[in-house]
Structures are given as C-alpha cells and as structure tokens.
Amino acid sequence: MSIETIVKEFSAVAANPKGQLKAYKDAGKKCIGVMPYYAPEELVYAAGMMPFGMWGSNSKTIQRAKEYCATFYCTIAQLDLEMLLDGTMDLLDGVITPTICDTLRPMSQNIRVAMSEKLPCIFLAHPQNRFADFGKQFCMDQYDHVKGELEKIAGHEIKSEDIAKAIKVYNKSRAARREFVKLASEHCDVIDPIMRSAVLKAAWFMDKAEYTEKLEALNAELKALPAAKWNGVKVVTSGIICDNPVLLKVFKDNNVAIAADDVAHESRAFRTDASEEGDPMMALVEQFTNTDYDILLYDPQSSKNRRGEFVANLVKESGAQGLVLFMQQFCDPEEMEFPYLKRALDAAGIPFIKLGVDQQMRDFGQAATAIQAFADVLSVQ
Amino acid sequence: MSIYTMGIDVGSTASKCVIMKDGKDIVAKSLVAVGTGTSGPARAIAEVLENAKMSREQMDFVLATGYGRNSLDGLADMQMSELSCHAKGATYLFPDVRTVIDIGGQDVKVIEIENGMMKNFVMNDKCAAGTGRFLDVMARVLEVRVEDLGDLGDKSTKEIGISSTCTVFAESEVISQLAVGTDKCDIIAGIHRSVAGRVSGLCNRVGVRDRVVMTGGVAQNHGIVKALVDQLQHEIFTSPLTQYNGALGASLFAYQKALKKQQ
Numbered sequence: 001m002s003i004e005t006i007v008k009e010f011s012a013v014a015a016n017p018k019g020q021l022k023a024y025k026d027a028g029k030k031c032i033g034v035m036p037y038y039a040p041e042e043l044v045y046a047a048g049m050m051p052f053g054m055w056g057s058n059s060k061t062i063q064r065a066k067e068y069c070a071t072f073y074c075t076i077a078q079l080d081l082e083m084l085l086d087g088t089m090d091l092l093d094g095v096i097t098p099t100i101c102d103t104l105r106p107m108s109q110n111i112r113v114a115m116s117e118k119l120p121c122i123f124l125a126h127p128q129n130r131f132a133d134f135g136k137q138f139c140m141d142q143y144d145h146v147k148g149e150l151e152k153i154a155g156h157e158i159k160s161e162d163i164a165k166a167i168k169v170y171n172k173s174r175a176a177r178r179e180f181v182k183l184a185s186e187h188c189d190v191i192d193p194i195m196r197s198a199v200l201k202a203a204w205f206m207d208k209a210e211y212t213e214k215l216e217a218l219n220a221e222l223k224a225l226p227a228a229k230w231n232g233v234k235v236v237t238s239g240i241i242c243d244n245p246v247l248l249k250v251f252k253d254n255n256v257a258i259a260a261d262d263v264a265h266e267s268r269a270f271r272t273d274a275s276e277e278g279d280p281m282m283a284l285v286e287q288f289t290n291t292d293y294d295i296l297l298y299d300p301q302s303s304k305n306r307r308g309e310f311v312a313n314l315v316k317e318s319g320a321q322g323l324v325l326f327m328q329q330f331c332d333p334e335e336m337e338f339p340y341l342k343r344a345l346d347a348a349g350i351p352f353i354k355l356g357v358d359q360q361m362r363d364f365g366q367a368a369t370a371i372q373a374f375a376d377v378l379s380v381q
Numbered sequence: 382m383s384i385y386t387m388g389i390d391v392g393s394t395a396s397k398c399v400i401m402k403d404g405k406d407i408v409a410k411s412l413v414a415v416g417t418g419t420s421g422p423a424r425a426i427a428e429v430l431e432n433a434k435m436s437r438e439q440m441d442f443v444l445a446t447g448y449g450r451n452s453l454d455g456l457a458d459m460q461m462s463e464l465s466c467h468a469k470g471a472t473y474l475f476p477d478v479r480t481v482i483d484i485g486g487q488d489v490k491v492i493e494i495e496n497g498m499m500k501n502f503v504m505n506d507k508c509a510a511g512t513g514r515f516l517d518v519m520a521r522v523l524e525v526r527v528e529d530l531g532d533l534g535d536k537s538t539k540e541i542g543i544s545s546t547c548t549v550f551a552e553s554e555v556i557s558q559l560a561v562g563t564d565k566c567d568i569i570a571g572i573h574r575s576v577a578g579r580v581s582g583l584c585n586r587v588g589v590r591d592r593v594v595m596t597g598g599v600a601q602n603h604g605i606v607k608a609l610v611d612q613l614q615h616e617i618f619t620s621p622l623t624q625y626n627g628a629l630g631a632s633l634f635a636y637q638k639a640l641k642k643q644q
Binding site for chain 2: 351353354356366369370372373377380
C-alpha cells in the first residue's frame with residue numbers, strides 16, 4: 001500500500017472514533033473506555049476486549065457534563081463525560097478512570113454518579129511513591145482490582161499467558177510508534193503535522209495488533225524514501241494533547257515540522273515498555289513505576305529539574321530549533337510545571353512559545369500569529 | 382527606477398495601509414476604523430492609493446499583516462505575522478529599539494529585538510483584559526469616547542483599584558463604582574493602571590530592555606503610557622505613526638521581497 005493510502009486509513013479512524021467503536025461492537029467485541037493516563041490497557045486486551053482511548057473531542061461543546069463539574073475544570077475530562085452522557089460512547093461496556101491528577105480523581109466519582117448503573121466504572125489509583133516496594137505493592141493491588149472488574153465484564157478469567165501475549169503486542173506497537181515519530185521527522189516533507197497526529201491518534205481506537213501491522217507497513221515505506229530536503233523549521237511539541245487538524249494546519253502552512261514530541265496523548269504514552277519476562281502482572285506494574293519525566297508523576301528529586309532538562313535535551317537531540325508548548329486550559333499540573341520547564345529551556349538557550357489551547361476552541365487566529373512569528377524567529381537563528 | 386511597496390495591516394478593529402518608496406520614504410498612508418471581515422481593508426487600500434495618486438498595478442509588492450492578513454483574496458502578494466512586521470516597523474522608527482509593546486484591538490504583544498531582528502516574543506492569553514477591546518468596553522460603560530480616555534484620566538485626584546483579571550468582572554466593578562458616585566476620571570485612571578498591570582506582567586516574561594517603544598492604537602492613550610512607565614520604571618517612546626507601525630513594517634518587508642523578485 002502507498003503512504004498516502006495508509007495515512008488516509010489512519011486519518012479516517014482518527015476522525016471517527018464513534019464509527020470505529022460501532023465497527024468493533026458489530027464484530028462482537030466488548031469495548032472498554034480508557035481515560036488518561038497510564039491505564040494498563042494490556043489487561044483489557046488480554047481479556048479479549050477492545051480498549052478505547054478517551055481524550056475528549058475537538059467537535060463537541062460541553063453542555064451536559066457541566067451539571068457535574070466545577071467551572072474551571074479540565075476540558076478533556078469534561079468532554080469524556082459529555083460523550084458518555086450524550087450517547088457518543090453509549091456502546092462502551094465499561095470505562096477505566098485513572099485518577100493521577102487532582103481533576104481526574106473527582107472526575108472518576110462524577111462519572112460513577114452520572115452513569116449510575118448504566119456503565120461499570122473501574123476506579124484506578126496509581127501510587128504517588130512508585131519507586132518504593134510499597135508503591136509497587138499498591139500498584140499491584142490496584143491492577144488486581146482493575147483485572148477483577150474487567151473479568152466481571154468479560155465474563156471470564158484473564159489468564160497470565162494472555163497478559164503476557166498482550167504485553168508483546170503492546171511492546172511491538174510502542175516500538176513501531178517510536179520508530180514512526182523518528183521517521184516522520186526524517187521525512188517531514190511527506191508526513192506533515194496533521195498526518196503525524198492522525199497516525200498516532202488512530203492507535204487509541206484500533207486493535208493494537210492490527211494498528212501495528214499497518215504502521216509497520218507505513219514505516220517500511222517511509223524508510224525507503226530518500227532523505228527529505230526540508231527548507232522549513234523543526235520544533236518539539238509539548239503538552240497534554242495537540243490533535244486539532246485546524247491548529248496543526250497552521251504548522252503545515254508555515255513550514256513548521258514536528259521533530260519529536262513530549263505530548264501525553266502521543267510519545268509520553270509509548271515511551272516505556274513492559275518486560276516480557278517473569279510475572280506479567282508485575283511487568284505491567286514495573287512498566288508504570290519505570291515511567292519517568294512526566295509532569296503527573298512524582299519525582300523525589302524534583303529540585304534537580306530532571307524533567308525540564310529531559311525536554312530540553314529532547315529538543316537538542318531531535319534536531320529541532322525550538323519548542324511549542326500547548327498549555328491545556330485549566331490544567332494545573334502543566335501550569336505549575338511551566339516555570340521549571342522555562343528555566344531549563346532558557347538555560348539551554350532553546351526558544352519556545354506557549355500557546356493556550358482548549359478542545360472547545362474553534363478559532364486559532366491568535367495561535368496562527370504566534371506560530372508564524374515563531375517560525376520567523378527560528379528561521380533566522 | 383524607484384520601487385513602490387504597500388503594507389496592509391488588517392487588524393481586528395482598524396485597517397491601515399502604508400505605501401513606501403524604495404523602502405525609505407513614506408509616500409502615503411490611510412486608516413479606516415474598522416478591521417477584518419468589514420469593508421475596512423478595501424477602503425483603506427483604495428484610500429492609500431488615492432492619497433499616493435497611484436494604482437495597485439504600480440505597486441511592486443504588496444504585503445499583508447494583522448489578524449485579517451489571510452482575508453485579502455489576491456489583493457496582497459504575500460502575508461506575514463504582525464509580530465514580525467511590528468518589530469520591523471519599530472526598528473525603522475527607532476533604530477536602537479530593544480523592546481516593543483504593541484497593544485492592539487484584541488491582543489497584546491511584547492517583542493524583544495536584537496540587532497534589528499525579532500529574537501523573542503510573548504502574546505497575551507486568549508483574554509480581552511489589557512487589550513484595546515478592554516478600553517472600548519470601559520469607554521462605552523463610562524459614556525466617553527475612547528480617544529478622550531487619556532485626557533480624562535489626567536484629571537484624576539483619587540486612586541481607585543480596578544481588577545485586571547477579566548474584562549467582564551472589571552466592567553461590573555466600573556458599574557459598581559459609577560453606582561456609588563465615584564468620579565469618572567478616577568475610574569479611568571484606575572482602568573489605565575489595570576491595563577498597565579496586565580501588560581507589564583507580560584513584559585516581565587520577556588524582560589524589558591531600553592529602548593522601549595510602544596506601538597498600536599492604544600499607544601495614543603498617554604494615560605496608559607504613563608501608567609506603564611510607572612510600573613515598568615523604563616522610559617517609553619511612541620511615534621505619531623504608532624498606529625501605522627504594522628503596515629509600515631509590512632511595507633518594509635515588501636520592499637525586501639520586491640528586491641528579491643528583481644534579482
């Protein structure tokens with residue numbers, strides 16, 4: 001298949017999650033909604049069910065969810081609830097609600113109250129102190145709880161060998177996505193920011209084995225291409241999510257390519273693999289406890305600003321000239337981390353811009369001005 | 382043969398045009414007090430051509446900037462962001478400029494300039510507080526003309542605090558002050574300090590270096606300029622061409638493009 005055909009297929013999936021959900025249901029699959037962040041999707045997959053990513057929507061306006069949420073509340077979480085209330089995600093058989101930030105914790109209870117008996121809501125609390133043995137034990141207890149709830153929905157036990165198989169499928173998928181991120185940068189004349197986003201976004205709505213097969217085919221086609229002749233600039237993106245094609249078109253129009261990302265919806269979700277050796281449940285636990293450099297994860301050495309330096313190094317190593325930070329409206333963790341990120345970027349001499357974004361935004365005039373001007377700044381450096 | 386270039390700045394509340402000769406002399410300028418999505422841009426172009434006694438065909442290069450820079454449907458040869466154009470225009474007016482503060486109709490920009498080039502910038506968040514729109518709203522509530530705010534604020538004798546967080550909340554504060562009989566001039570001076578507070582916060586994110594130049598329509602309000610000087614503790618320079626600064630920068634970039642085209 002040609003690059004164009006494969007990207008078109010991924011784009012169609014990314015643009016129509018509801019259609020994708022219906023297709024899996026029509027095929028007889030049970031589907032489980034997976035809210036951000038770090039839910040052990042492998043357990044859903046091992047149960048023979050379809051994990052379905054829930055990262056808000058770029059086309060909806062919050063109406064019904066307002067009944068349950070305070071005014072200044074994360075739009076992604078509110079839009080997830082909106083989609084559960086307005087019927088978009090009616091076909092789900094359950095939803096996993098991780099509680100890793102101060103918004104998601106109460107949201108898990110809002111969803112439980114709002115959906116009542118209609119939809120099983122699986123509570124998941126990750127440990128703050130994830131490096132210590134007691135943290136791992138806490139995580140194991142939580143994952144056991146998730147596994148038990150999923151077994152009730154699936155109607156059968158989730159066997160260890162099936163979890164081990166799921167880990168292999170997911171590791172393969174993560175590796176393919178990491179490779180795609182590199183290839184998309186190397187061939188940014190072919191893979192523009194809109195395509196890049198669609199390819200990565202489709203992973204949340206597809207069976208991972210099917211997705212990986214298609215992505216590996218795309219990667220093979222990209223590898224066969226000659227090196228790109230790129231006259232524009234390259235940036236690293238950072239933030240929770242930046243999947244709006246209208247906003248990404250501004251990047252494309254101004255010859256701004258994405259060299260790498262530090263985005264929760266993209267690379268932060270597939271940086272860390274799970275071990276394929278030993279107890280598969282412990283492998284999933286350690287996959288989480290080995291995850292690092294994330295705003296949402298407690299860092300006992302936070303005064304060293306390791307994360308800020310990690311992001312600054314990502315910019316340098318990826319060959320980008322600057323960083324674009326998508327600041328999700330009302331995201332306290334991202335806002336609070338910003339001064340530290342700024343300090344690290346300033347120390348490394350890396351130019352950056354911060355764009356305030358929200359999934360309910362429909363006009364990106366101001367962002368377009370900033371991105372165009374940033375491209376001007378980077379092109380003369 | 383001389384090169385004639387036109388810069389068009391299609392803002393959110395006004396349309397401005399500047400025609401230059403050889404990237405040095407301003408031949409004509411025009412300003413229509415309505416912006417993108419209105420008849421303003423077409424009228425401003427017609428007016429500047431009439432003032433220069435020239436036609437569109439005589440322009441070697443036309444470059445658009447401003448919020449509505451993409452809406453000119455074939456009238457411009459190219460478009461650029463207003464940040465780049467404001468940096469260029471300010472450097473033309475004040476060659477040793479290091480900091481540009483541009484308060485426009487719906488956004489605020491602070492630009493750091495090094496060796497005549499834009500090095501860094503910040504823009505306000507998607508919020509009207511601290512912008513020209515904020516002043517428009519306040520002038521309407523106070524039943525005064527926005528262009529009279531500067532002189533009225535000078536007559537203030539008492540310090541009144543007005544919130545700088547949100548235009549809607551600030552508007553209700555102003556209404557409350559009017560309801561208790563507070564002098565309009567004191568309220569206006571409070572509004573100026575409120576805008577200056579918001580803008581100086583943004584300035585500090587980039588860092589303020591002399592010479593500081595203020596551009597955009599709001600720079601004509603000397604009450605805001607004075608309040609900003611007080612808060613930033615830096616002298617601020619303005620020009621009678623302040624409102625044309627974006628169009629001026631666009632015209633200068635257009636000259637560079639015209640030269641390239643000729644090569």
